[in-house]
Amino acid sequence: MDLNELIEMHQVAIEKMNIGDFESALEMANKIKKSNNYYISFLASGLLIDLGVVFGKDLTREGVDLLEKNCQKMIDNGIVRQSIYYNLANGYFNLFRLKSREDPRLNCFKESEVDTAIKYYRKALKYGPPTPEICVNIGNCFDSSGRVIDALDSYQEALDLDFNHAMALGNKGMAMKFYAILAGEHQKTFLLEAYSLISKALELGVIPEAKNSFAIYLDNIKKYFPDEEDLESPPEFSGYKIEAKSEFEKYSTNYCLENKLYLNICNFCQKCEACIGDTIIIQHMTVPITKIENFPEDDPFLRLSSFLNQIKQDYVTARFLLILSRYGNLDLNFVDKHVKIIDTLNYNMYNVYLQLLQFAFKNFYDILDKIAFFINDYLELGVNERQIDFRWIWYENLKKKIIHKNIVNTENISLNALFKIHQDLESSNENLKDIRNVITHRFIKIKMFESHCESGNNEIMTEENLVKNTLKLAKIVRNAIIYLLHFINTEEFKKRKKIGKSVKVGRLVAQDIPDNLKSERHFKS
Secondary structure, three states: OOHHHHHHHHHHHHHHHHOOOHHHHHHHHHHHOOOOOHHHHHHHHHHHHHHHHHHOHHHHHHHHHHHHHHHHHHHHOOOOHHHHHHHHHHHHHHHHHHHHOOOOOOOOOOOOHHHHHHHHHHHHHHOOOOOHHHHHHHHHHHHHOOOHHHHHHHHHHHHHHOOOOHHHHHHHHHHHHHHHHHOHHHHHHHHHHHHHHHHHHHHHOOOHHHHHHHHHHHHHHHOOOOOOHHHHOOOOOOOOOOOOOOHHHHHHHHHHHHHOOOOOOOOOOOOOHHHOOOOOOOOOOOOOOOOOOOOOOOOHHHHHHHHHHHHHHHHHHHHHHHHHHHOOOOOOHHHHOOOOOOOOOOOEOOOHHHHHHHHHHHHHHHHHHHHHHHHHHHOOOOOOHHHOOOOOOOEEEOOOOEEOHHHHOOOOHHHHHHHHHHHHHHOOOOOHHHHHHHHHHOOOEEEOOHHHOOOOOOOEEEHHHHHHHHHHHHHHHHHHHHHHHHHHHHHHHHHHHHHOOOOOOOOOOOOOOOHHHOOOOOOOO
16 A cells, blocks of 8 residues: 555544444454554554553553654654653553553552553643644543642643533543532532533543433532533622732732732632632641640641641742742832842843742742651651651652552542652653752743743742742642642541441540731730
8 A cells, every 4th residue: 555545544543433333443453553654653653542441451562562662763753742741651651541540549649550650641731732633532531640739730721722521521521520529618619610511522422432321420419410401590790809908919810810929719619709818727626635735736636737837838939039029019129129130141130029929839838848747747657857858758668669658548538649740840851850959959030032041940049930930839739739628528438437336436526716816016006
């Protein structure tokens, strides 16, 4: 067969798959893969990867191997890098899904094919503009690792590119359904949103495999609503109104809403006043009713709540520094007024706004170690308090990468999400750790012009790039704090379930500190 005939056969094979005639599609794929042409090998590998979902992981593995074997030659022969990496990512994610049917804990506190898939999706994004398909698929990878908030971000990116992308709508709906567990009194609001998104996806049309999954989710959501009219005619939401005493407070609130920087579970809804504020807390804890000699310091609920108070306050302060560095209507130039700065003839910039930005970045990153401290206390890992670090809190043996048994035994998907964030930050794919080390231990150079920066050099960047990386880190830390709370709340639910209804459990209700008592400073209005 000549090249055009093989390309035409590839197109027919895709059409056969779309109508469910997988046997014919496989027969064509086996013919196409025999070609020595690298472009045809690329097309064949994609068919084998997709057909592996039906015929098993060996076929998917064959497609991945074909791609990896000829990857560089495909690039040399003009095949777009983004397409190659996208297909490789799909291959590894399909392998993960097929293997996880046999081992549901495949991705729990260890490396798996889904991590390789994320690596290749990120490479695909590096070599071309984002597409809805890449955003949806990387969102699915995050979701399978327990990183539901990261997944929601990715699905929203896909919808920003195509607001009627059916798979983005449906997957976002499924993630919202899981997210509803966190929502407490707002649970039904999230379930209604999930129902609406999934229904719209089915209305637009999705692939058969997704159609079945989406339908199951819809049926599950219906169980929460005895009257189905509530689903078909959801209530009108009042929206939110920003009440601020100053222009800066108004700007700050808008900035948090636009970038979803509040520590609450309404970031992805924003349909009522509940979306404003940092409202997440430890919902409840089961503790033994015994005499506590050193009360309240040794009470587990109050002690861990005090840890969370500090984590939240650190986050809020880092966020404030970021926002202050961006606010254009407050003149802080007086801070630099009598500071002598030498012109070093290299276009480096020095001013208070850049320092605020650097302190924001560093403070966001430091919160991760306090999350590690929290985990060490809650799971009784026994790590010396002076040696606690988010990088190695996970390991009994750091050199051999042996995960602490107390962590593994939880089988907690949200704790796994925190572990995956740790892996991300330590991997070569992330430059955030390097930027933090430069800001903390060396000297970062903020340049006036992009042309004076070096690609891949994390010590030299523009102000715009530092803002971009600080926002990226802020969202990672936001997610980490919410995952931490979901981990705790899930573990406490398991404790209560284990105790059973026959044992009476008392509930300690903690009081919020009113806003007017949080600071001794009082200002005239």
